[in-house]
Amino acid sequence: MKTPLKRIILFITLLVLAAGPTHAVVDPATVQKLLADDGAAGDKFGNSVSLSADGGIALIGASGDDDDFGSAYVFTRATDGSWNQQAKLTAEDGAADDYFGVSVSLSADGGTALIGALGDGSAYVFSRATDGSWSQQDKLTAEDGATNDRFGRSVSLSADGGIALIGSSGSYVFTRAADGSWSQQDKLTGRGGNAVSLSADGSMALIGDDLDAHFHFSAFFGPYETFGSVYVFTRAANGSWSQQDTLTPKDIVAGRSFGISLSLSADGNIALIGANCAGLGSVYVFTRAADGSWTQWNKLTAAYTINFGHSVSLSADGSMALIGAFDADSVYGTHVFVFTRAAYGGWSQQDMLDGIEGDQLGHSVSLSADGGIALIGSSVGSSGSYVFTRSADGSWPPLPVCGWGRNLPANTWLMTAPSCQPASPPGVGIAAQYGDDLSPDYATNWIGWKWNDVAQNYPPAMVAADPLVLGEGNWVYSRTAGTLNLEGTATPTTNCAAYGGSNQCFDIDLTIPPVGENHWNIVGHPFPYTVNWADVQVAVSLDSGATWEIYSPSTAEIAGYVSKIYYRWNGNSYDSYDDSTPGSLGVLQPQESVWVRSLGSYSGPVPQKLKLLIPVR
Numbered sequence: 152m153k154t155p156l157k158r159i160i161l162f163i164t165l166l167v168l169a170a171g172p173t174h175a176v177v178d179p180a181t182v183q184k185l186l187a188d189d190g191a192a193g194d195k196f197g198n199s200v201s202l203s204a205d206g207g208i209a210l211i212g213a214s215g216d217d218d219d220f221g222s223a224y225v226f227t228r229a230t231d232g233s234w235n236q237q238a239k240l241t242a243e244d245g246a247a248d249d250y251f252g253v254s255v256s257l258s259a260d261g262g263t264a265l266i267g268a269l270g271d272g273s274a275y276v277f278s279r280a281t282d283g284s285w286s287q288q289d290k291l292t293a294e295d296g297a298t299n300d301r302f303g304r305s306v307s308l309s310a311d312g313g314i315a316l317i318g319s320s321g322s323y324v325f326t327r328a329a330d331g332s333w334s335q336q337d338k339l340t341g342r343g344g345n346a347v348s349l350s351a352d353g354s355m356a357l358i359g360d361d362l363d364a365h366f367h368f369s370a371f372f373g374p375y376e377t378f379g380s381v382y383v384f385t386r387a388a389n390g391s392w393s394q395q396d397t398l399t400p401k402d403i404v405a406g407r408s409f410g411i412s413l414s415l416s417a418d419g420n421i422a423l424i425g426a427n428c429a430g431l432g433s434v435y436v437f438t439r440a441a442d443g444s445w446t447q448w449n450k451l452t453a454a455y456t457i458n459f460g461h462s463v464s465l466s467a468d469g470s471m472a473l474i475g476a477f478d479a480d481s482v483y484g485t486h487v488f489v490f491t492r493a494a495y496g497g498w499s500q501q502d503m504l505d506g507i508e509g510d511q512l513g514h515s516v517s518l519s520a521d522g523g524i525a526l527i528g529s530s531v532g533s534s535g536s537y538v539f540t541r542s543a544d545g546s547w548p549p550l551p552v553c554g555w556g557r558n559l560p561a562n563t564w565l566m567t568a569p570s571c572q573p574a575s576p577p578g579v580g581i582a583a584q585y586g587d588d589l590s591p592d593y594a595t596n597w598i599g600w601k602w603n604d605v606a607q608n609y610p611p612a613m614v615a616a617d618p619l620v621l622g623e624g625n626w627v628y629s630r631t632a633g634t635l636n637l638e639g640t641a642t643p644t645t646n647c648a649a650y651g652g653s654n655q656c657f658d659i660d661l662t663i664p665p666v667g668e669n670h671w672n673i674v675g676h677p678f679p680y681t682v683n684w685a686d687v688q689v690a691v692s693l694d695s696g697a698t699w700e701i702y703s704p705s706t707a708e709i710a711g712y713v714s715k716i717y718y719r720w721n722g723n724s725y726d727s728y729d730d731s732t733p734g735s736l737g738v739l740q741p742q743e744s745v746w747v748r749s750l751g752s753y754s755g756p757v758p759q760k761l762k763l764l765i766p767v768r
Contacts, residue, residue: 183232184537195215195216199253201255206540208225211224225239251267293335305345362379383395410425412461422436462515569619602626652690660762663760670748674744692759701764
């Protein structure tokens with residue numbers, strides 16, 4: 152990229168300041184963000200999560216807390232739907248690099264907690280007293296444990312909290328005696344254990360081995376290997392365990408890490424299995440027949456995601472799936488998807504749940520037994536976890552009108568944009584619109600900057616009264632960290648049929664360069680949700696709007712009007728994306744702006760109007 156990118160880097164070195172927000176109101180009965188009372192950056196609060204069966208108690212791991220000693224937090228839900236921290240759990244013998252909280256599991260009643268500490272090679276059992284206080288009950292270790300076994304990297308409890316499945320280099324079953332003491336009952340396998348899941352009664356165990364190698368030969372590709380198996384174990388009446396099956400997917404794709412995440416229905420008849428397939432990810436549904444045999448029933452995917460299936464959770468009856476797509480460095484963002492099963496057994500996506508941009512949701516997920524409450528964790532810094540509550544009609548809470556906002560690191564430039572119509576009277580500008588959660592010292596502690604699309608240059612920095620405008624982008628810099636939030640009304644849309652398009656959209660005027668020249672536009676994404684660049688259209692009029700021609704980004708480039716490539720600032724440098732190149736497919740992000748280039752390479756008449764049409768999702 153040329154002129155404006157070089158200019159903005161020059162301006163970045165010359166400017167001094169940062170940006171902020173005003174909070175969207177969210178009903179705590181439907182959505183709430185949970186934060187540790189003593190949370191700090193690097194805690195990894197939310198790297199693991201678990202809900203009680205009724206969704207009223209949440210256990211959240213923070214394995215990076217206190218120099219990686221680690222901790223876990225218990226939250227409880229009040230009658231009005233709000234959540235409050237009840238306890239912070241730590242190991243009595245904790246030490247640095249234990250990573251206590253890397254994995255967590257709750258019993259159905261929320262009275263027993265199992266917490267892994269893979270750095271120490273152990274797992275801890277905590278119990279809740281009638282007064283709500285928590286205490287450590289036992290510390291579990293493998294009888295044949297060895298250094299670097301990673302015992303405790305995954306854990307799962309039976310519904311009554313009396314049986315524990317713990318992943319290591321193998322997987323181990325522990326049982327609780329009548330006096331509350333625990334002992335190792337069996338070792339199920341000497342491999343795998345990166346993910347584990349128990350049925351409600353503790354009689355069936357799933358064990359993931361995402362590195363199990365399978366070798367194949369194709370006449371076209373030659374030899375290649377895939378990775379991943381899931382082992383099914385069952386418990387006999389006498390308490391002994393035996394392997395019942397090994398699950399692998401039907402489709403053979405090189406490099407897949409099948410079994411990276413697991414969840415069993417309460418009766419153990421439905422298994423949800425995540426797989427990282429070439430970074431994109433997929434999730435497989437297996438069902439068990441009456442004779443005990445297993446069959447792959449469905450393969451679930453989602454468009455424009457990275458690591459779909461990084462985390463999974465099933466409702467008790469196996470009719471609802473919560474699936475995390477987590478990648479901290481992905482332009483696609485991190486999302487959590489809700490899938491539901493129809494009466495005939497087919498699955499379909501019902502919804503997509505998002506938090507504040509930058510919170511990187513989806514590292515961990517947990518559903519209540521009825522699928523009505525979703526707990527979604529992150530593992531980035533101290534960004535928090537979210538609780539979503541499903542409405543009586545089956546719908547999930549929509550995004551706030553202006554979205555969740557966007558995290559703003561200290562001493563960092565961001566390309567920003569309003570994702571709703573800012574609720575500000577005339578004359579009230581960026582300082583008030585973005586200033587609620589930042590320092591009030593606009594132009595001293597933080598500042599905004601705009602690009603003049605017509606003049607193709609940067610005018611002076613925005614003054615406090617310069618307003619944010621839908622469809623336009625801004626640079627924002629702050630000396631201190633904050634969150635970019637807005638209050639306002641929903642983005643107004645246009646019927647795209649007026650341009651020959653379809654559905655509702657938001658139209659953005661692009662500059663029209665002279666023949667042989669190119670112009671740069673900073674385009675602000677106007678919606679509080681992601682939109683695929685491939686779904687964006689370019690509208691061109693040669694007669695001042697009387698008639699219009701519609702193009703995709705790729706065909707608009709062929710016609711010489713607009714480049715199919717846009718450029719996104721990642722905080723340090725530019726990344727380029729388009730609508731047709733695998734691995735570089737663009738996704739417009741909430742409260743973000745990008746560079747779009749108007750071309751002057753058309754061979755026919757000069758366009759009179761040039762618009763970018765951003766569709767409503």
